Amino acid sequence: MEKRKRWSLEDVHQYLSEHDIRISLYRLKIFEYLINERTHPTAEEIYNKLKKEIPSLSPATVYNTLRFFLEKKIVQLVNVEKNEARYDATLSWHGHLKCLSCGRVFDIHIENLKLSGLEGFQVYEKHLDLRGLCPGCAKIKNIKEVEYD
Amino acid sequence: MEKRKRWSLEDVHQYLSEHDIRISLYRLKIFEYLINERTHPTAEEIYNKLKKEIPSLSPATVYNTLRFFLEKKIVQLVNVEKNEARYDATLSWHGHLKCLSCGRVFDIHIENLKLSGLEGFQVYEKHLDLRGLCPGCAKIKNIKEVEYD
């Protein structure tokens, strides 16, 4: 995975403007968090992180802003866990794996996907969601299994 | 798509027994509905359909039973729409497309899927979820677009 440059607030400002989105401190910080952390956070996680540096932030703003970003199509919804909406500012085609042990959501590279029987359908969105264990958690689990053999 | 034989209640009875699931009228009818209708219904849709012939049925039973079927791994969760849990008794590997116009969920045949970078991961579940328009709704939409050219 290539190393990406962190986005400055100025980068975010320009990106939002290019997408006809009015600027506010909250929108800048929320998008900056999504694009630089890339952890697929929930609204609550974003709120808890950002309220430390912006105590005036309200949870409703985070929910509203994320919904607005979805409408503007600058973020995508990651729905790998029922009743847990996560958000991703990376729009390129990739899948997600949620580790059922540590809860983290990882990006998965898709080499190839071939579907059939889609004649007549119009496809607007594709989501590939996996559930399992990340390498760290899988290793721990294997060690535990050996211990109790 | 091949034509499948409808399952009788006796078929369902045997199938549940084989999976170490105690029999009850509700479990039989809920599983029969899933396996014969194959519409990927929500709990509410199942409840509304079945209460007509079984007025004593309660919504809690439908929710409990579906959760129990998930634990027993005889149904899978279809999560193509946020906050709308749908259930599928077909366990073979296939994807789903939700029509954003009529709301129906269609099975999609997956010819091929190749992922990379999964070294060290353990994958327990894979879900491919599409959103778009079914052929009927896409046709209507195209007609409307021509009308207003």
Added chain:
DNA sequence: TCTAAATTTATAATGAATATAATTTCGAAG
């Protein structure tokens, strides 16, 4: 048939997300 355990029911509770209405902030015009 009898009995303990499992299932089902009615009801209350939960919790993420949305709606509402008042307040604050943004940003373009002057």
Added chain:
DNA sequence: CTTCGAAATTATATTCATTATAAATTTAGA
């Protein structure tokens, strides 16, 4: 730089699918 209407944000109430609880009923084996 100031002004001012529109848009964004806030606190709060509300929604709604789902889960928890505890009592009643049903199941399945002895």
